[in-house]
Amino acid sequence: MYNIKKMYNAETISDAVKFLTDNEDAKIIAGGSDVLIELRHGKLPNATLLNIRDIKEMQGIELINEDIIIKPLSTFTEIAENQIIQERIPMLAEAVNTVGGPQVRNIGTIGGNICNGITSADSASTLFTLDAELEITGPDGTRNIHIKDFYIWVAEVDLKQGELLTKIIIKKESYENYFGHYYKYAKRNAMDIAIQGCAVNCKLSDDKTKLENVRIGFGVGGPIPLRCFETENKAKGKLINNELIDEIGKSVLEEVNPRTSWKATKEFRLHLAQELSKRVLREAIERAGGHIND
Amino acid sequence: MIEIIKCKINGRDQEIAIDPRESLTDMLRNKLGLTSVKKGCEVGECGACTVLIDGKSYNSCIYLASWAKDKSIITVEGLTSENGELSPVQKAFIDESAVQCGFCTPGLLLTATEIVNSGQKYTREELRTLISGHLCRCTGYENILNAVEKALNQEN
Ligand SMILES: Cc1cc2nc3c(=O)[nH]c(=O)nc-3n(C[C@H](O)[C@H](O)[C@H](O)COP(=O)(O)OP(=O)(O)OC[C@H]3O[C@@H](n4cnc5c(N)ncnc54)[C@H](O)[C@@H]3O)c2cc1C
Ligand code: FES
Ligand code: FES
Numbered sequence: 001m002y003n004i005k006k007m008y009n010a011e012t013i014s015d016a017v018k019f020l021t022d023n024e025d026a027k028i029i030a031g032g033s034d035v036l037i038e039l040r041h042g043k044l045p046n047a048t049l050l051n052i053r054d055i056k057e058m059q060g061i062e063l064i065n066e067d068i069i070i071k072p073l074s075t076f077t078e079i080a081e082n083q084i085i086q087e088r089i090p091m092l093a094e095a096v097n098t099v100g101g102p103q104v105r106n107i108g109t110i111g112g113n114i115c116n117g118i119t120s121a122d123s124a125s126t127l128f129t130l131d132a133e134l135e136i137t138g139p140d141g142t143r144n145i146h147i148k149d150f151y152i153w154v155a156e157v158d159l160k161q162g163e164l165l166t167k168i169i170i171k172k173e174s175y176e177n178y179f180g181h182y183y184k185y186a187k188r189n190a191m192d193i194a195i196q197g198c199a200v201n202c203k204l205s206d207d208k209t210k211l212e213n214v215r216i217g218f219g220v221g222g223p224i225p226l227r228c229f230e231t232e233n234k235a236k237g238k239l240i241n242n243e244l245i246d247e248i249g250k251s252v253l254e255e256v257n258p259r260t261s262w263k264a265t266k267e268f269r270l271h272l273a274q275e276l277s278k279r280v281l282r283e284a285i286e287r288a289g290g291h292i293n294d
Numbered sequence: 295m296i297e298i299i300k301c302k303i304n305g306r307d308q309e310i311a312i313d314p315r316e317s318l319t320d321m322l323r324n325k326l327g328l329t330s331v332k333k334g335c336e337v338g339e340c341g342a343c344t345v346l347i348d349g350k351s352y353n354s355c356i357y358l359a360s361w362a363k364d365k366s367i368i369t370v371e372g373l374t375s376e377n378g379e380l381s382p383v384q385k386a387f388i389d390e391s392a393v394q395c396g397f398c399t400p401g402l403l404l405t406a407t408e409i410v411n412s413g414q415k416y417t418r419e420e421l422r423t424l425i426s427g428h429l430c431r432c433t434g435y436e437n438i439l440n441a442v443e444k445a446l447n448q449e450n
Binding site: 001002003004007032033036037040041053077100101102103104106107189190191 | 313314315316317320336337338339341344350351352353356357358360361405423424426427428429
């Protein structure tokens with residue numbers, strides 16, 4: 001038996017906002033694959049839960065003027081199987097397919113994956129490289145923020161009293177002509193948490209010889225998911241060759257900040273950051289139709 | 295705390311008095327005696343508690359009983375036909391010696407049933423990924439994969 005004191009089932013977003021505003025200690029539950037584990041481990045004793053699973057406005061994936069709107073209750077399976085995602089941002093399908101195993105992917109939602117504020121969340125670094133915007137709804141209405149500003153610290157995100165995540169928006173200009181790749185480095189091929197995850201999304205010049213734009217994201221590159229903006233700026237407009245790739249691999253080391261945990265040492269994670277950024281970038285360039293010259 | 299929910303269990307419409315704090319595993323085992331649903335880790339890691347909810351596999355240990363409202367749930371008890379005959383997936387598991395201690399078997403049978411019901415073809419590598427949410431400490435997985443492959447080839 002889970003140690004739940006009270007559970008309220010919200011039917012609409014405004015219903016949920018009201019309950020959250022009135023109940024300071026309420027914990028949102030979506031798929032439950034983090035919350036129920038915490039409950040099982042006794043970390044949320046006597047919980048007051050706000051169940052948001054039945055809120056229709058928070059389900060589904062839509063295309064509005066070619067902007068992709070992912071509602072937070074979308075499960076990993078729904079995202080991976082969705083045509084809009086597969087055709088326009090296949091790297092997100094690739095990323096969410098690395099989560100747990102099939103049963104967990106049927107349960108876990110992308111909203112829960114971001115809102116838990118965990119650096120190893122497999123969808124996060126990819127959403128960083130898609131410049132995802134988050135719509136947050138609270139008692140004062142909605143506000144939109146870039147996902148990089150949503151993460152504050154380990155397990156701490158920019159959700160104020162009464163607020164919840166209601167949309168993930170990927171603008172057309174953020175994904176059009178971009179090609180990307182996500183790689184999860186873990187000890188096992190399934191049912192394992194990333195030792196590090198790397199996502200690279202790039203856009204090449206028309207003749208495919210230059211990196212017109214590149215975005216590099218890491219999970220477990222630091223306490224929260226991160227982007228390597230300085231490296232990206234240095235690489236912009238550069239001719240694609242092995243030298244550039246080596247430079248990028250070295251440069252990301254200035255921007256990541258991993259630590260030692262029981263899973264891996266800081267030194268190993270730094271080694272991974274250099275190696276993964278290079279490999280993932282190569283793959284992204286190839287997917288974009290580019291060719292890496294010596 | 296008591297709540298009455300309506301759902302379909304192994305093809306039969308039921309009304310069940312649940313405790314909103316209990317997991318679907320507890321409801322199926324304790325309220326309905328469906329003890330094929332195993333309790334392994336109870337934190338979503340091992341797949342022993344897997345059931346089909348509206349045709350898809352879920353870990354019933356991290357799924358609240360109250361969420362089963364209006365859903366259709368299948369456990370191994372629902373795989374056999376009226377006269378007790380085993381399903382093709384169950385037969386394949388026996389034929390291929392895919393069962394040793396049997397603790398992981400109910401969950402795997404349901405995931406395998408979902409795979410076979412999908413009507414799609416899969417490579418052995420893809421099947422490996424599809425059963426990756428199940429831990430088996432006995433068989434080494436090879437015979438399980440043989441069984442899933444056999445059931446898949448027979449059906450499709
Ligand atoms: C066996 C197992 C394996 C796993 N493997 C992986 C893995 O490989 N990679 C990975 O990234 N994760 C993994 N996870 C973690 C988990 O499945 C994911 O983080 C999942 O995305 C959580 O989503 P949920 O809907 O189930 O979350 P919930 O538990 O319902 O919620 C998670 C958190 O987000 C909050 N929340 C949820 N939705 C909203 C919202 N719309 N607005 C505001 N707050 C919200 C909740 O309050 C809670 O703090 C695993 C979990 C298990 C049990
Ligand atoms: S008992 Fe549910 S996954 Fe292990
Ligand atoms: S047969 Fe014993 S765990 Fe699989």
